[in-house]
Amino acid sequence: MPAATAALQGLAIAAFLLRASCALQFNTTGANSVKFPNDPAEALFSQITTDLHRFTKTGIHIDMVEQPYCSEREPSFRVQVLSGQVYIAGEVIDWHNTQSRNRNVKLQLLDVAQHYRLPDVDFLLLTGDWPPEDRSGQSTGCPLQGPVFMQTKKRRHDHVLLHPDHTFTDWNEANTPGWYQQQYLLAEAARAVPWGEKIGKLFFAGNIDTGNRHIMRDVDLTKYPEFDIRVWNWKDHNSPMKFVKLPEHVKYKYLLNWPGNTYSARLKTLLLCNSTVVHSQIDGWVEFWYHLLEHGRNIVLTKGIVQTGDVTNKMHKVVKKLVQNEKTAMRIAAAGAELAQNVLSVENVREYWYRLIVSYAKLQRFEVERHPDSVSLGESLTGPVIWRFEDRTCKMCSQTSFKR
Helix, strand or coil: CCHHHHHHHHHHHHHHHHHHHHCCCCCCCCCCCCCCCCHHHHHHHHHHHHHHHHHCCCCECHHHHHHHHCCCCCCEEEEEEECCEEEEEEEECCCCCHHHHHHHHHHHHHHHHHHCCCCCEEEEEECCCCCCCCCCCCCCCCCCCCCEEECCEECCCCCEEECCCHHHCCEHHHCECCHHHHHHHHHHHHHCCCHHHCEEEEEEEEECCCCCHHHHHHCCHHHCCCEEEEEECCCCCCCCCCCCCHHHHHHEEEEEECCCCCCCCHHHHHHCCCCEEEEEECCCEECCCHHHCCECCCEEEEECCCCHHHHHHHHHHHHHHHHHCHHHHHHHHHHHHHHHHHHCCHHHHHHHHHHHHHHHHHHECCCCCCCCCEEEHHHHHHCCCECCHHHCCCCCCCCCCCCC
């Protein structure tokens, strides 16, 4: 893209956000949670209770908020809501696309604040890939590990509160539009390829140098015609492989979700393709909606693919079984698409944010005071104030940097 064109586009985006920030209208009149008669949607919200369980007896105290704010140098920012106004404090980024993640999550918070009256709250939200470990007793002045908001975690991270990830806004790094546009586009693409016209193979495309995918270097795919697995080093510009657009995935009956090292949010997108999704579960990573996944009903769950035998033996058997049970595979595909299309709707995801914030606020044991590092959400969107971790104002905890 020519530099002049890029500059003009940047100015256009900045102007749009400036207009939005100048006209921010937060809901301060009292629109509250709605009731969902749809059982799957109500089941979605049960994750909030699970995540907050650790704090139901102790409550959430101000030092439990200060502790991660003054110890986590990972990409993050503090969120405060005071008298219906939203503020962002101490925003930290790194080189790995987290500024766009921060922006996308802040846009979701803006959306929630415009639809609901939010209670006064104060919490830290992390936007990196790796949840913090429990560091109770390791920060002078603030010994208790407080809750932090994050888009993914392992089950042992019982102090991490899951929230809808940044790709619900958009996913620029993967050259794809936002989730709600994807819901429409992939549904249209899937309708154009009925089940009987889909290719009866297990399809996957992705970077080979992440997670355990390097094992594919030792697999002779010519011996396994039921696979169409394409892996390559995306940094190798001479590689014959090319990026496979998401709408092209709908052409296959079976889709493999094989997580790598970083957060990609691919799974929910694959479910939209009305194909049977096979999910390789690696290290117990979960998102806010994963508790709705049911093996044999809306997805096929397998243990993590970590060695060549998992591909040549395990995946071979999985595909063979799906081929032999065509009606079951079709039913799983339809149920997975229903989950991604209707349960993860714009209304339900917005409601999830609201219920999470309200449930958190009910456990707070302190009055929220505006932090000296904070700026308004509108200011943070139009011209983010980026901090070094070392410069954050720590009012009651000693600043401690923990290395991963």
